[in-house]
Amino acid sequence: MSERKIRVLIAKPGLDGHDRGAKVIARALRDSGMEVIYTGLRQTPEQIVAAAVQEDVDAIGLSILSGAHNVLFPEIMRLLKEEGADDIAVFAGGIIPEKDIPKLKALGIREIFLPGTSTSRAVEAIRAAVSK
Amino acid sequence: MPYTTQVADKPFYDDRDLALRGFDATKDLGTPGNFPFTRGPRATMYRGKLWTMRQYAGFSTAAESNRRYRYLLERGTTGLSIAFDLPTQIGMDSDDPRARGEVGKVGVAIDSIADMEMLFDQIPLDHVSISMTINSPASILLALLLVVAERRSVGWSNLNGTIQNDILKEYVARGTYIFPPAPSLRIVTDIFEFCAKEVPRWNTISISGYHIREAGATAVQEVAFTLANGLQYIKAAIDRGLGIDTFAPRVSFFFNAHNDFLEEVAKFRAARKLWATLMRERYDPKDPRSLALRFHAQTAGSTLTAQQPENNVVRVAYQAMAAVLGGCQSLHTNSRDEALALPTEESATIALRTQQILANETGVPATVDPLAGSYAIESMTLDIEREARALIEKIDSMGGALPAIESGFVQRAIGDSAYAAQQAVEKKTSIVVGVNEFTDERPSPLPILTIDESVERDQVARLAEFRKQRRGDVRGALDTLDRAARDGKNLMPPIIDCVRNDCTVGEIVSTLKQTFGEYTDQGF
Secondary structure, three states: OOOOOOEEEEEOEOOOOOOHHHHHHHHHHHHOOOEEEEOOOOEOHHHHHHHHHHOOOOEEEEEEOOOOHHHHHHHHHHHHHHOOOOOOEEEEEEOOOHHHHHHHHHOOOOEEEOOOOOHHHHHHHHHHHHHO | OOOOOOOOOOOOOOHHHHHHOOOOHHHHOOOOOOOOOOOOOOOOHHHOOOOEEEEEEOOEOHHHHHHHHHHHHHOOOOEEEEOEOHHHHOOOOOOOHHHOOOOOOOOEOOOOHHHHHHHOOOOOOOOOEEEEOOOOOHHHHHHHHHHHHHHOOOOHHHOOEEEOOOOHHHHHHHOOOOOOHHHHHHHHHHHHHHHHHHOOOEEOEEEEOHHHHHOOOOHHHHHHHHHHHHHHHHHHHHHHOOOHHHHHHHEEEEEEEOOOHHHHHHHHHHHHHHHHHHHHHHHOOOOHHHOOOOEEEEEOHHHOOOOOOOHHHHHHHHHHHHHHHOOOOEEEOOOOOOOOOOOOHHHHHHHHHHHHHHHHOOOHHHOOOOOOOOHHHHHHHHHHHHHHHHHHHHHHHOOOHHHHHHOOHHHHHHHHHHHHHHHHHHOOOOOOEOOOEOOOOOOOOOOOOOOOOHHHHHHHHHHHHHHHHOOOOHHHHHHHHHHHHHHOOOOHHHHHHHHHOOOOHHHHHHHHHHHHOOOOOOOO
16 A cells, blocks of 8 residues: 655745745655645635645645735634644745744744754754644 | 756866857857947947946835835945835735735835826936846837836936836746736737837846746747747737837846856857847848847856855855946846845845945956856857757747747756755755755854834824825726727827726736636636
8 A cells, every 4th residue: 555645835925926936845845755736826815725725735835025924924824723624734934034933833833943954954854843 | 956957067178169069250259239249239348338237125015115215325335126015916906805914015016197106206317227037918008118218307208217018928938927828919919019119118028037047948949938928029019010120229138147157157148149140140120229238147046055154154155246347338246144034124125235346456357258268158149049049949949939928848947957956955966055965953153134013003094094185087098998909009109098097906906807818827
């Protein structure tokens, strides 16, 4: 019996168009054997949570570089809880100031990957969180 | 090397390399200011006029950005470059629910003529050149500027500046599109046509390789995709019936100044030569300015590291020197803290000082195209030209840049290069100081800029007040615009009229969406 592949949603919340990181990480996760759904740009928190539930993902990776994380991430986490989907492991990456990280982790975001993070580290973190 | 096409893969170059490539100094170089412009668009280059030090800036409200512009002008910056927030860039008013969290974040929020008047308060519009990084709603932001000028009795023919207005690269790299590609291209052409008559000194487009490179493209891809986009705009204007020399002299470019120093110098020279050659082959313009590629350069944001951010000052300085040796007409130098947040005033000042040192202390600007004749530089220039030309011909065979973008060809090529660059960093075939080598666990010492969430509330309140107080014929102006969109008329006059009648950016865009529809990310 083949083991179910880890399923990950890579999402771009907000309006920013910087998708190099999101696309690179999506490809690295795929290369490591995961199934990856990429939302494309300009997703609202509602759209992201709906896609995560519908695709039955194990993890979500949020990529944002515009500075809107303090508004959009809490909304995504609230909606996941509301949908009873808060078992999904949420990760984030982008231009996120250090001082915002404790607040975001307190919302339940597992890890925040800053510029310079290797894709292998992100793969390991997702694998570890999902296999628990 | 992480970011390069590896054109420089030889231990040394000599005359055999030039002979192998058929190098002919008369044909391949000419003299500065003359075809094929390899050595520069002007004969005297920086001896005649230094490059414009144009620092991209803007954040929070119009009043706050206005203060930063006046601060920069007082410190010797010579041209303004306006950064708009994302809602403005995609034509949403600040009170749009989808704008939540984004208002005033990556640039200034502009909703109406009231914001634009405040943005340029006390700034002499006829003396400072103004560059606006705006694409999909470029027509609207230009209209706003024209109406501010009109109200201050500054003639449109005295305005000097640039709108980015390069919509094609938004679909492959930058992401601030609104309408589908075809109607977007129509608006770009409307602007060409209008400005040729009414705003003759305005640079109507800045065809941008910068973001294509930031998205992961190699140097060759940057040149090829940018020039292919350029050829698409030229074709659209010719198809409209515009004479080549009525608009081509106002076309400008925007390139990335990346890490690989020699390759970058060669890239700028190759881009100039290839553009002049392609334009002559295809359109044979009579005005030499239609052939001469002028460009703005910005140092590469994607090379900045969050780790040991002070090192970024050094990266920026080398990249800036490559841009100057490559003959840029204007330059933005990034700030050391941009992998962490928007730059602080102190970081932005160091970035400007970097250019001033380059201009005044290094002696580099005194000699036009000083690296010409170098075996390595000339070999690389010819290699980049040849490879970029082959890629452009491949795009031609697909029907041009528009179909190549619509099919996802360009996006996939960029994605492949970005992934290869990341793998090279992880395998350490490419070294990034402070990231995968020479690391240091001490935390970053830099203070960073944060935009208070109250900016959004204030801007939304300001917009509500504007809507309440306005006296213009909003409905009438929007209806006229709607008819012009449907009838295929030039949209600039009705958009200017909308602005005069106090319509907001979001209202104008919503009206145009009724005819043009909306583009959504295809996820290539």
